[in-house]
Amino acid sequence: MRLSGGMAPHLNTSAATRAPPKSSTAEKLLAAAGELMIARNSPDVSLSEIAQQSGVNAALVKYHFGNKDGLLLALLARDAATEMTHLDYLMAQPITPTAKLKLHIAGIVKAYHRSPYMNRLIHYLLHESSGEAADEVSKFFIRPLLEFHRRLLAEGVAAGEFREIDPVLFYTSLIGACDHLFSGRNAMARAVGIGPVTDEVCRAYIAHIEALTLAGMLKPSASSKARAKN
Amino acid sequence: MRLSGGMAPHLNTSAATRAPPKSSTAEKLLAAAGELMIARNSPDVSLSEIAQQSGVNAALVKYHFGNKDGLLLALLARDAATEMTHLDYLMAQPITPTAKLKLHIAGIVKAYHRSPYMNRLIHYLLHESSGEAADEVSKFFIRPLLEFHRRLLAEGVAAGEFREIDPVLFYTSLIGACDHLFSGRNAMARAVGIGPVTDEVCRAYIAHIEALTLAGMLKPSASSKARAKN
Numbered sequence: 001m002r003l004s005g006g007m008a009p010h011l012n013t014s015a016a017t018r019a020p021p022k023s024s025t026a027e028k029l030l031a032a033a034g035e036l037m038i039a040r041n042s043p044d045v046s047l048s049e050i051a052q053q054s055g056v057n058a059a060l061v062k063y064h065f066g067n068k069d070g071l072l073l074a075l076l077a078r079d080a081a082t083e084m085t086h087l088d089y090l091m092a093q094p095i096t097p098t099a100k101l102k103l104h105i106a107g108i109v110k111a112y113h114r115s116p117y118m119n120r121l122i123h124y125l126l127h128e129s130s131g132e133a134a135d136e137v138s139k140f141f142i143r144p145l146l147e148f149h150r151r152l153l154a155e156g157v158a159a160g161e162f163r164e165i166d167p168v169l170f171y172t173s174l175i176g177a178c179d180h181l182f183s184g185r186n187a188m189a190r191a192v193g194i195g196p197v198t199d200e201v202c203r204a205y206i207a208h209i210e211a212l213t214l215a216g217m218l219k220p221s222a223s224s225k226a227r228a229k230n
Numbered sequence: 231m232r233l234s235g236g237m238a239p240h241l242n243t244s245a246a247t248r249a250p251p252k253s254s255t256a257e258k259l260l261a262a263a264g265e266l267m268i269a270r271n272s273p274d275v276s277l278s279e280i281a282q283q284s285g286v287n288a289a290l291v292k293y294h295f296g297n298k299d300g301l302l303l304a305l306l307a308r309d310a311a312t313e314m315t316h317l318d319y320l321m322a323q324p325i326t327p328t329a330k331l332k333l334h335i336a337g338i339v340k341a342y343h344r345s346p347y348m349n350r351l352i353h354y355l356l357h358e359s360s361g362e363a364a365d366e367v368s369k370f371f372i373r374p375l376l377e378f379h380r381r382l383l384a385e386g387v388a389a390g391e392f393r394e395i396d397p398v399l400f401y402t403s404l405i406g407a408c409d410h411l412f413s414g415r416n417a418m419a420r421a422v423g424i425g426p427v428t429d430e431v432c433r434a435y436i437a438h439i440e441a442l443t444l445a446g447m448l449k450p451s452a453s454s455k456a457r458a459k460n
Contacts, residue, residue: 098448126417142417142422143421156447160449161449165438165447168418169435172407172435173410173435173438174407176410176411176413177404177407180407186364187372188372188376188398188401188402190364191368191376192372192373192398204396204399205403211446214446214447216444216446217392217443217444218391218392219393
């Protein structure tokens with residue numbers, strides 16, 4: 001629980017304030033919700049199941065989070081806060097922008113892999129819940145991540161390592177590519193019989209995204225020819 | 231309507247056979263469903279609205295497509311068939327693999343832009359409808375697209391233009407990146423106040439994905455240093 005950590009300004013949302021980090025009951029409920037979702041590999045868990053799993057009276061769920069969307073939002077806010085703290089830490093490291101980008105790519109893929117419900121929770125809150133919940137997710141998840149990309153790209157250009165890239169387009173392609181390993185895998189498994197996302201698949205995908213993002217897919221000779229033409 | 235075209239083997243599905251291309255009633259219903267979704271910018275249209283828009287008796291919807299998922303599946307199959315025919319055509323062109331990849335990237339983004347409901351329809355059929363519908367989408371959409379990537383990557387490696395890349399990882403990152411321009415834009419608009427996906431945004435994104443996929447984001451000098459280290 002790092003709601004009170006470095007990211008507090010991003011998390012001053014109704015859901016976050018409804019679940020202050022000091023309340024151990026709220027923490028228990030969030031932990032129970034996360035465990036149930038991991039066990040079930042789905043964000044489809046009911047409030048009464050969460051109450052039962054946590055040993056907390058069901059009425060307290062309503063007291064702390066309002067409703068189920070409020071609890072899911074607080075759960076995502078908790079996980080997002082941890083990730084965003086990592087971004088602040090990463091940005092402050094005395095390493096090159098290229099090295100930061102590599103760590104960032106690995107960080108995104110590992111975060112999705114560590115919290116397998118996070119991806120589906122984001123999709124659910126953004127597209128299937130209330131507009132209010134979607135606004136909250138946008139604020140505490142998308143905005144700080146995009147801001148990190150802006151700073152990292154600017155740092156890389158200033159250091160002479162990156163060419164100029166639009167941060168919004170960059171965010172869209174990188175997050176889309178990382179997200180799709182998790183959101184698209186079931187459908188691909190149906191289509192071509194590949195297995196689930198294991199640690200090994202994650203490592204291979206991190207290496208793939210890193211290589212593609214940094215240096216593309218053209219062979220060096222073809223690449224310099226293509227550059228020479230532009 | 232190219233259900234009977236070159237892609238027929240991929241489309242020998244229950245939904246496709248339920249909506250044979252010869253039936254003008256089925257065609258009318260599909261056209262009406264597509265128009266309604268474009269007008270509403272949402273796949274949430276009812277069977278009775280589709281019947282009314284097309285001037286076709288509601289009972290015939292059931293006769294031709296079984297239920298709403300059957301109709302949505304047939305609509306996606308129709309659009310997918312058109313796109314897959316384009317892939318076959320593209321693969322047969324006497325141009326370099328790099329040129330084919332560029333046209334392919336533009337083709338994906340433009341297809342999503344042309345049929346704004348397609349993206350949400352794919353997500354709906356893959357994740358929120360029956361497992362049977364998801365299987366169909368996997369077969370007529372994901373499998374031929376992945377097969378195209380396999381052939382294009384092999385051709386590019388053989389021609390000395392591409393380095394070796396795993397087709398499943400490549401598919402995941404490219405489709406995820408293209409998809410996210412459309413599926414993630416609403417959330418980004420909420421977060422940072424950017425506008426909708428216009429023709430201009432599409433053109434900029436095509437150029438971005440093309441440049442990133444082919445040559446990455448490192449500046450040429452940094453890129454050769456990075457390569458020298460590996």
